[in-house]
Amino acid sequence: MNAKTSDKIATGVIYAISSIVALILIAMLAFILVRGVPHLSWHFLTSPAKAFEAGGGIGIQLFNSFYLLVLAMAISFPIALGAAIYLNEYAHKGRFTTIVRTAIEILSSLPSVVVGLFGFLLFVVKFHFGFSILSGAVALTIFNLPLLTRSIETSLAQIPNLQREAGSALGLSRWETVIHVILPAAVPSIVTGVVLSAGRVFGEAAALIYTAGQSAPALNFGDWNPFNIASPLNPMRPAETLAVHIWKINSEGIMPDLSAVSAGASAVLIIVVLIFNFSARKIGAKLHKKLTSA
């Protein structure tokens, strides 16, 4: 075959492949939204799920998802921030740093179901937390830590060394430089990383089915005392999240409107994740504009 013909054929094939990939995504999004969005209503978003009859909602699951997300972020952010600061500002090249980086890499490649099982073994069984929000939040933290650490570290590494030198030249200690110079400069891209990881955490289910549990007991939304069992804030209650709910009803659900409920729930899940993904960079860019004169 002539080189020019094969060039044309190859280009055609590459175009075809890319269009197929684009079509797959569009078809999937369209499928979820077309099937799910008509089912969305205020009632669906706020009422509790029903196991045997039609007309149940996803109110409790939705609340659980956000509550777990907030808790998991509250635990994992300080740890990831500290680890990233040490790795980027203090660590020297050496055996210790290599070991730590390897450990983080391994943790990020662990299947999330293994993280969930570890959480089950340690927190649910050994520490007697039971299936609870707390166990789930810790499992999500473990799942989230390696990626969040890496993304914060990248944000810190992007700050030019000039800033650190300027800090030292003014007589600031390294810690003061980090707190007063480097971190403020890195805030926009750190926020972007945090919001992106929030999207991942929100959709995670495998790490939660054996830690936060697969049941959503009725909640009393008038009771905000975290020590009451029916209080939404109680961290020791089992809490099925939206993603777990979709998995659960599809594997063993028996309600008559199962496919409508799961389509609606999937649509909500995707919309929330999309909002996180789209807003991540926008918020970062906006913060950057606000914090700097650029």
Added chain:
Amino acid sequence: MDNITQKLTQKSESTKKDSMGRAVSLAALALIVIVVVAIFAFVISRGMSTFFKDGVSVSDFLFGTNWNPSVINPHTKQPYIGALPMILGSFLVTFLAAIVATPFAIGTSLFMTEIAQKRGAKIMQPIIELLVGIPSVVYGFIGLTVVVPFIRSVFGGSGFGILSGTIVLFVMILPTITSMTVDTLKSVPRHYRESALAIGATRWQMIYKVVLRAATPGILTAIVFGMARAFGEALAVQMVIGNAALMPHNLISPSSTLTSVLTMGIGNTVMGSLQNNVLWTLAMILLLMSLVFNLIVRAIGRRGEMK
């Protein structure tokens, strides 16, 4: 005089703060390492008890084809704990998904880096990012409502099985492989391309003979990462694979993977019983395999560093 000496030899306020900040951030880092070590220690010690406490032989476990831990085999007085069906199932879906996804991933990343950079950045980049963001249960739900009925009507059978699992995993690992391949292709120096075009190569010749060759190690790394993701994916696969712990006869017979058996079984067994221990052994295999994928990536990186 003494006062001044004291002041000069004493640690300053900011030095104290610095060492404290250093200690706190080091503690955070150490915590991550401890978590990794703890995960390995706990899962492996649990997983090993099948062999040490229950006296199951390793080869029976790895190569036995009969999985039914709650039933005792009357001949050997041992329960049926052959894990080969699940191990095979996991490897089959992983390799098949990688084989299907690789051409699509390479094609898409070539489109984005070599053929239509502007449209690539404007259209394909967001599409790939969206695909990464879709939660795995949603993939599972689509697999269950679209892929499984489709397979059922085309090939017959129940529709559940390795083929459905492969299709779902293909879409899931496609963005992983694509985005990493794009990064590698972008890191191929520009003058490679220019030299190839200057000596009269067509664009495809340049891609095929120069760019792809130079990027091979990076592409292999991307594929291994995709495979690691496929191997560890639990819920989406569990929803479409059929969950029958049988040797896969063909691609459309219900079967199972390590992850699907784990998600189904852990909650239904009693902690410390043999039925439970064998599940932890499966989790251990999963853990060790993700270590193996990591080692492969490292080996590729070391051998294929771009000079």
